[in-house]
Amino acid sequence: MPELPEVETVVRGLAPALAGARIERVEVLRADLIGKGDSAGFVQGLVGRRVEDVSRRAKNVVVRTDDPVLVVNLGMTGRLLLSANGETPSHLGVRFGLDRGRELLYRDVRRFGVLSLLSPREWRLREQRMGLEPLSQEFTPRRLHQLTRGSRVALKQWLMDQRKLAGVGNIYASEALHRAGIHPGRRAGSLSRPRAGRLQRAILAVLEEAVERRGTTLRDYRDASGEPGQFRDRLRVYGREGEPCGECGRAIRRIVQQNRSTFYCPGCQR
DNA sequence: AACGCGCCCTGTCCGC
DNA sequence: TGCGGACAGGGCGCGT
Numbered sequence A: 001m002p003e004l005p006e007v008e009t010v011v012r013g014l015a016p017a018l019a020g021a022r023i024e025r026v027e028v029l030r031a032d033l034i035g036k037g038d039s040a041g042f043v044q045g046l047v048g049r050r051v052e053d054v055s056r057r058a059k060n061v062v063v064r065t066d067d068p069v070l071v072v073n074l075g076m077t078g079r080l081l082l083s084a085n086g087e088t089p090s091h092l093g094v095r096f097g098l099d100r101g102r103e104l105l106y107r108d109v110r111r112f113g114v115l116s117l118l119s120p121r122e123w124r125l126r127e128q129r130m131g132l133e134p135l136s137q138e139f140t141p142r143r144l145h146q147l148t149r150g151s152r153v154a155l156k157q158w159l160m161d162q163r164k165l166a167g168v169g170n171i172y173a174s175e176a177l178h179r180a181g182i183h184p185g186r187r188a189g190s191l192s193r194p195r196a197g198r199l200q201r202a203i204l205a206v207l208e209e210a211v212e213r214r215g216t217t218l219r220d221y222r223d224a225s226g227e228p229g230q231f232r233d234r235l236r237v238y239g240r241e242g243e244p245c246g247e248c249g250r251a252i253r254r255i256v257q258q259n260r261s262t263f264y265c266p267g268c269q270r
Numbered sequence B: 001a002a003c004g005c006g007c008c009c010t011g012t013c014c015g016c
Numbered sequence C: 001t002g003c004g005g006a007c008a009g010g011g012c013g014c015g016t
Helices: A004-018 A039-046 A120-128 A141-148 A155-160 A170-180 A193-212
Strands: A023-028 A051-057 A060-065 A069-073 A078-083 A092-098 A103-108 A114-118 A253-257 A260-264
Touching: A004 A051, A004 A060, A004 A078, A004 A193, A023 A039, A039 A114, A069 A078, A069 A120, A114 A120, A141 A193, A155 A170, A170 A193, A170 A260
Parallel strands: none
Antiparallel strands: A023 A092, A051 A060, A060 A069, A069 A114, A078 A103, A092 A103, A253 A260
């Protein structure tokens, strides 16, 4: 479910509550959610640790402790929820007991999510293989243009490749391409420098606006307090097949690329 | 190395 | 009301 804006919103909700908290209990109810090692090692590695800080890298929630690093990828339907009343939601996967009676719950209907416990060194190595952060200073028109050089895949697919650019998923790829006026099927390597510039600004704008509105909720997404995001009605093409484009009035189309839906306007995006 | 495809899993919705 | 198929914010591992 979650792309960069949704994960960023979850992280901002978790950070104040988790920073400095002590992890007293860890209960794994669904062992298949634990990546890299077994659930016994996961529990042992976390119990007694203190959380130092919570941050985001790509679409991952990164919880640093005084030793290992907990990395949570939410997959399609994963949620990290703060709770103080001992509730047990359906599809609960992992329960983290914190000091002062608070809990952090991981629930995930489809269980595409993964929780990994890594040494700081392992995390460093993994992070090095991830793509550029779109909200960082290094994400410039020139850099985007350089990165796309030589790629023969469709731009929509290129934007979703986390090894190149990290954090853009199915919704914001369609949205950014529409804002830039570029057809999703165009080959990434065919981008001119000026068009790369337009695309870079479109990506940045749509991600920043979506963060500001706390992400997009289509169906499952909720932040750490259980609240939905507010960006859905700002989407210009995603989920709007057949509706008139706000720019030119042509009917928005839906196509399938790599088995995922892509939405675009045949008038604005040539 | 880069690319294309199938698969992981559960729930919901739509047409017949 | 029941049933099959399509589809859903992701990412890995396979073959070529």
